[in-house]
Amino acid sequence: xxxxxxxxPACGSDHCITCGDEGVPMRVTRIDEERRxxxxxxxxxATSTVEVELVAxxxxxxxxxxxxxxxxxxxxxEEVAA
Amino acid sequence: MKFVDEFRDAELGRxxxxxxxxxxxxGRHYKVMEVCGGHTHSIxxxxxxxxxxxxxxLVHGPGCPVCVIPMGRVDDGIAVAREPGVIFTCFGDMxxxxxxxxxxxxxxxxxxxxxxxxxxxxxxxxxxxxxxRQVVFFAIGFETTAPSTALTLKRAKAEGVAxxxxxxxxxxxxxxxxxxxxxxxxxLDGFIGPGHVCTVVGARPFDFIxxxxxxxxVIAGFEPxxxxxxxxxxxxxxxxxxxxxxxxxxxxxxxEGNQRALEVMAEVFELRPHFEWRGLGFISHSGLKLSDAYAxxxxxxxxxxxxxxxxxxxxCQCGEVLKGVIKPWECKVFGTACTxxxxxxxxxxSSEGAxxxxxxxxxxAREREVV
Numbered sequence: 001x002x003x004x005x006x007x008x009p010a011c012g013s014d015h016c017i018t019c020g021d022e023g024v025p026m027r028v029t030r031i032d033e034e035r036r037x038x039x040x041x042x043x044x045x046a047t048s049t050v051e052v053e054l055v056a057x058x059x060x061x062x063x064x065x066x067x068x069x070x071x072x073x074x075x076x077x078e079e080v081a082a
Numbered sequence: 083m084k085f086v087d088e089f090r091d092a093e094l095g096r097x098x099x100x101x102x103x104x105x106x107x108x109g110r111h112y113k114v115m116e117v118c119g120g121h122t123h124s125i126x127x128x129x130x131x132x133x134x135x136x137x138x139x140l141v142h143g144p145g146c147p148v149c150v151i152p153m154g155r156v157d158d159g160i161a162v163a164r165e166p167g168v169i170f171t172c173f174g175d176m177x178x179x180x181x182x183x184x185x186x187x188x189x190x191x192x193x194x195x196x197x198x199x200x201x202x203x204x205x206x207x208x209x210x211x212x213x214x215r216q217v218v219f220f221a222i223g224f225e226t227t228a229p230s231t232a233l234t235l236k237r238a239k240a241e242g243v244a245x246x247x248x249x250x251x252x253x254x255x256x257x258x259x260x261x262x263x264x265x266x267x268x269x270l271d272g273f274i275g276p277g278h279v280c281t282v283v284g285a286r287p288f289d290f291i292x293x294x295x296x297x298x299x300v301i302a303g304f305e306p307x308x309x310x311x312x313x314x315x316x317x318x319x320x321x322x323x324x325x326x327x328x329x330x331x332x333x334x335x336x337x338e339g340n341q342r343a344l345e346v347m348a349e350v351f352e353l354r355p356h357f358e359w360r361g362l363g364f365i366s367h368s369g370l371k372l373s374d375a376y377a378x379x380x381x382x383x384x385x386x387x388x389x390x391x392x393x394x395x396x397x398c399q400c401g402e403v404l405k406g407v408i409k410p411w412e413c414k415v416f417g418t419a420c421t422x423x424x425x426x427x428x429x430x431x432s433s434e435g436a437x438x439x440x441x442x443x444x445x446x447a448r449e450r451e452v453v
Contacts, residue, residue, distance in 0.1 A: 021118060021119065021120045021145070021147060021223070021224065021226045021227070021276070021278050021279070021434065022120060022278070022304075023226070023278045023281065023334070048200075049203075051203060051230070051233050053233060053342070053346075054229060054233070054340055054342045054343045054346070055340075055342075065278075065281060065334060067226050067227065067230065067278065068200070068201045068202065068223070068226075068227050068230035069200065069201025069202070069203045069204070069230055070201070070203075070229055070230040070233055072226070072229065072278075072281045072282060072340055072343065073281045073334060073335075073336065073340060075333070075334060076333075
């Protein structure tokens with residue numbers, strides 16, 4: 001079971017990244033292949049569980065663009081530092 | 083930071099702005115619409131419009147997910163949230179969108195169990211943790227967000243989570259653009275395409291703009307240099323007498339989009355015959371509802387939803403702002419009766435809304451100009 005530790009940027013009172021159509025670059029740190037989930041870390045170190053079905057297969061260290069808890073695309077040119 | 087700092091480089095920005103200045107015809111007025119609210123936010127946050135020549139005007143489009151939700155839809159959400167035993171979930175900005183009798187946040191203050199989530203998957207987790215309660219997710223957003231709702235519904239179906247349902251208010255971006263292009267109110271020279279929507283739908287859905295309306299489209303990223311370069315590419319097309327869809331955001335957007343996301347959306351959703359947009363009225367085939375295969379998870383079938391159309395407040399001019407007919411500061415209540423703290427209109431709610439973005443950033447530059 002993958003769980004979140006430091007929640008990734010979410011919907012605060014002044015700015016909702018989901019409503020804003022924002023994509024968050026995140027790096028895969030753990031994979032639950034059976035459930036098509038991955039624990040991912042953003043640039044600021046925040047982590048969250050991400051649905052990776054739409055971009056599978058993913059590997060540890062891959063960079064993904066995440067929106068509303070779902071990875072939408074592999075970022076092949078982007079490196080998301082831990 | 084790699085792939086961030088480079089796109090915020092002030093010197094490079096000034097160089098591109100200089101090239102834009104050198105390329106425009108002095109006697110011509112250029113109107114470019116940025117479709118996505120994320121672009122509007124970046125333009126004001128980084129002062130991109132301050133770098134442009136006076137005859138290059140940016141017009142803010144309808145691509146802010148909460149700004150286009152009509153008041154009646156908010157009232158419908160509040161009616162469901164007040165049902166006994168319901169936990170109502172939605173994204174953060176949606177909580178503050180005014181309905182005819184207040185917002186979801188105010189309904190929460192009056193006792194309804196309304197919770198903010200970052201993803202529909204969080205709402206599903208709440209449903210699994212509260213099997214004795216009905217958990218409803220208020221789904222809003224364009225094609226960027228719709229796959230997340232679709233995957234959540236697939237998961238709910240596969241895991242048999244019967245106490246979960248979705249009130250679907252997802253919309254699609256192409257029909258309002260066509261409506262704007264058909265509108266006699268507005269003459270546009272080109273479009274900055276919505277980068278993150280295109281990660282899902284790809285570039286192809288925008289082909290109709292050059293083909294049917296002879297206007298260039300450049301799909302763009304969200305950093306200031308992305309936007310400046312997209313404007314430069316649009317002006318170059320106009321200068322070369324070209325008209326096509328170009329992709330400035332190739333480092334993220336694949337031309338064909340995400341086929342798997344489109345397949346999941348096709349399985350879970352179907353087009354509504356009509357959907358009401360704030361300020362734009364009813365637009366055919368512009369909204370999504372759950373398909374018959376997911377009818378058991380459709381909150382509109384599970385609960386009694388009033389579905390009453392509510393007219394916008396008379397003082398609010400969000401419709402004209404969303405159509406790019408007026409600028410935010412030209413609205414009668416901008417910054418006085420309508421502020422981000424107490425919004426009258428949806429454009430003042432989300433930081434991607436043109437009014438809120440301008441209120442937070444752009445008005446200072448304007449005040450300098452006026453002085």
